Amino acid sequence: xxxxxWISRLWAIAGGLVLLAVMLMTVTSVAMRYTFGSxxxxxxxxxxxxxxxxxxxxxxxxxxxxxxxxxxxxxxKAPPRVQAALTATGSLALAxxxxxxxxxxxxxxxxxxxxxxxTTNIGVPRWWAFPPILLSLAxxxxxxLVTLAEDLGVLGxxxxxx
Amino acid sequence: MSSEAAGLLGVGLLLVLIxxxxxxxxxxxxxxxxxxxxxxxxxxLLAQLKTLAYWRFSTYDLSVVPLFMLMGxxxxxxxxxxxxxxAANVWIGHFRGGMAMAAVGACAGFGAICGSSLATxxxxxxxxxxxxxxxxxxxxxxxxxxxxxxxxxxxxPPSVILVIYAIIVEANIVTMFQxxxxxxxxxxxxxxxxxxxxxxxxxEAGPVGDRYDPGERxxxxxxxxxxxxxxxxxxxxxxxxxxxxxxxxxIGAFGVGLTALVKGRLNRGSLMNCLxxxxxxTAMIFLxxxxxxxxxxxxxxxxxxxxxxxxxxxxxLAPMTVMLMMLLVFIVFGCFMDSLSMIIxxxxxxxxxxxxxxxxxxxxxxxxxxxxxxxxxxxLGLITPPVGLNVFIIHGLADDVPMRETFKGVMxxxxxxxxxxxxxxxxPGIVLLLPRLLG
Numbered sequence: 132x133x134x135x136x137w138i139s140r141l142w143a144i145a146g147g148l149v150l151l152a153v154m155l156m157t158v159t160s161v162a163m164r165y166t167f168g169s170x171x172x173x174x175x176x177x178x179x180x181x182x183x184x185x186x187x188x189x190x191x192x193x194x195x196x197x198x199x200x201x202x203x204x205x206x207x208k209a210p211p212r213v214q215a216a217l218t219a220t221g222s223l224a225l226a227x228x229x230x231x232x233x234x235x236x237x238x239x240x241x242x243x244x245x246x247x248x249x250t251t252n253i254g255v256p257r258w259w260a261f262p263p264i265l266l267s268l269a270x271x272x273x274x275x276l277v278t279l280a281e282d283l284g285v286l287g288x289x290x291x292x293x
Numbered sequence: 294m295s296s297e298a299a300g301l302l303g304v305g306l307l308l309v310l311i312x313x314x315x316x317x318x319x320x321x322x323x324x325x326x327x328x329x330x331x332x333x334x335x336x337x338l339l340a341q342l343k344t345l346a347y348w349r350f351s352t353y354d355l356s357v358v359p360l361f362m363l364m365g366x367x368x369x370x371x372x373x374x375x376x377x378x379x380a381a382n383v384w385i386g387h388f389r390g391g392m393a394m395a396a397v398g399a400c401a402g403f404g405a406i407c408g409s410s411l412a413t414x415x416x417x418x419x420x421x422x423x424x425x426x427x428x429x430x431x432x433x434x435x436x437x438x439x440x441x442x443x444x445x446x447x448x449x450p451p452s453v454i455l456v457i458y459a460i461i462v463e464a465n466i467v468t469m470f471q472x473x474x475x476x477x478x479x480x481x482x483x484x485x486x487x488x489x490x491x492x493x494x495x496x497e498a499g500p501v502g503d504r505y506d507p508g509e510r511x512x513x514x515x516x517x518x519x520x521x522x523x524x525x526x527x528x529x530x531x532x533x534x535x536x537x538x539x540x541x542x543x544i545g546a547f548g549v550g551l552t553a554l555v556k557g558r559l560n561r562g563s564l565m566n567c568l569x570x571x572x573x574x575t576a577m578i579f580l581x582x583x584x585x586x587x588x589x590x591x592x593x594x595x596x597x598x599x600x601x602x603x604x605x606x607x608x609x610l611a612p613m614t615v616m617l618m619m620l621l622v623f624i625v626f627g628c629f630m631d632s633l634s635m636i637i638x639x640x641x642x643x644x645x646x647x648x649x650x651x652x653x654x655x656x657x658x659x660x661x662x663x664x665x666x667x668x669x670x671x672x673l674g675l676i677t678p679p680v681g682l683n684v685f686i687i688h689g690l691a692d693d694v695p696m697r698e699t700f701k702g703v704m705x706x707x708x709x710x711x712x713x714x715x716x717x718x719x720x721p722g723i724v725l726l727l728p729r730l731l732g
Binding site for chain 2: 140143144146147148150151153154155157158160161175178179180181182183185186187188189190192193194196198199200201202203204205206214217218220221224225228231232235236238239242243257260261264
């Protein structure tokens with residue numbers, strides 16, 4: 132489990148670096164637009180693709196650090212076991228959602244590949260974004276399962292955090 | 294079962310799941326996806342899921358969100374919170390209640406760059422609360438000011454939540470940013486006035502602080518000029534169409550990051566932390582937006598908003614009554630839900646019902662006006678006794694102050710906020726003036 136935490140953290144940092152690259156590219160493009168009169172070709176498309184790749188890469192770490200907001204004010208008075216069971220249900224739901232997305236988006240990426248779908252201005256093949264995205268989703272399945280295991284552990288000890 | 298009934302059932306189930314601690318994004322995806330499959334069939338849902346998330350995450354307008362988050366993270370690392378407070382305090386701290394007013398100003402400044410009320414309250418609280426207490430401010434006034442001050446950033450551009458609202462109702466982001474400025478500054482002014490009034494009625498609540506000589510004043514002010522400059526560049530650039538909001542956000546993040554680097558407050562470790570925190574917040578928001586996309590598909594199929602609009606028409610409810618009811622729902626839900634989830638969840642239901650009602654303005658103006666009102670009241674929920682989330686955050690930072698005291702301190706600000714809502718309702722011109730002038 133520690134390995135999964137380490138990988139998802141590293142993966143999120145990699146996503147952050149992609150975001151930094153998007154930032155630098157955009158700044159450069161604006162500077163070029165006002166100095167040379169021409170921006171970086173296809174800058175909007177690169178922003179879109181980069182943001183998507185980064186955002187997917189952030190998902191596993193977010194789940195592992197319990198970053199997905201939930202409303203707990205209605206259940207704070209419930210017995211600890213009930214609370215643990217509810218949290219576990221949430222983790223399970225996320226694991227299933229991640230699995231569903233992984234399955235469907237593998238096919239989606241394959242469609243982009245098969246039909247040769249490219250971006251409008253500079254013709255970047257859209258499927259290029261999919262290998263990192265699918266890896267992110269696979270990692271999200273794993274981190275959701277890790278949080279589920281943690282929740283079940285708490286449930287096993289009768290609701291006291293172990 | 295009619296599709297409307299399915300829609301209603303879906304909404305009910307969604308609220309139950311959320312109340313049962315299911316992450317909001319997961320609840321939206323389950324109900325949205327499930328409902329869509331029920332009304333349209335499993336095949337269309339599965340086909341949609343192939344690329345829906347890709348298209349949603351790669352929306353150009355949405356790329357503003359992680360970039361502004363990054364800018365906020367850099368600003369926090371650069372020590373902007375304490376610098377801002379210091380810069381305001383050296384000028385007005387020696388007046389009665391001046392430190393609290395400086396806190397209001399610093400909250401507005403920090404919130405503008407940070408964009409999250411809860412984060413603003415907690416960051417500024419850590420910096421300012423000890424100072425206020427040290428100088429003998431009444432605990433209720435100190436905690437109340439910070440809980441309320443945390444809500445200021447939401448309207449002062451650049452605001453992430455405003456971007457999200459604009460994307461949901463397909464409004465122009467730039468216009469929304471223009472519209473939000475005057476109401477945001479108005480709130481800052483009103484909060485400062487509340488502090489003034491408070492210490493006027495109760496002079497011992499806000500003792501005078503130290504007086505600084507001109508040298509110290511300019512030094513403190515100089516410490517924040519790079520950030521002020523970047524802020525003006527970002528906002529000015531957006532307002533006058535020099536660059537897109539995404540470009541502005543990239544330039545802002547770059548500039549603030551560079552400032553932090555020059556100040557020696559950004560090393561490899563803290564950069565990693567900035568990226569991780571940015572990533573965490575981004576992932577949370579994007580997953581909720583994916584849920585919203587699915588939920589919207591389901592709700593549109595159920596024709597629920599259309600039926601509700603028809604019902605409103607037949608019941609001959611006055612448009613203003615409908616508006617007030619919606620705002621009330623926002624306040625109630627805003628008490629226990631964070632503002633962003635609240636807006637993403639409720640606006641897709643409310644806007645279609647509102648769109649065709651006659652408020653004596655065109656639909657674009659109504660979009661802007663409603664958006665600003667919704668944001669203001671959602672923030673109001675954050676300081677509503679006895680559940681407001683901001684109050685809990687501040688209480689966590691100063692737990693020797695009884696909760697009751699903190700709520701007592703927030704009350705004057707709460708009342709002032711109600712007046713502001715009434716003012717914005719009565720005079721939409723306050724909201725619409727700037728977009729008209731600049732547009």
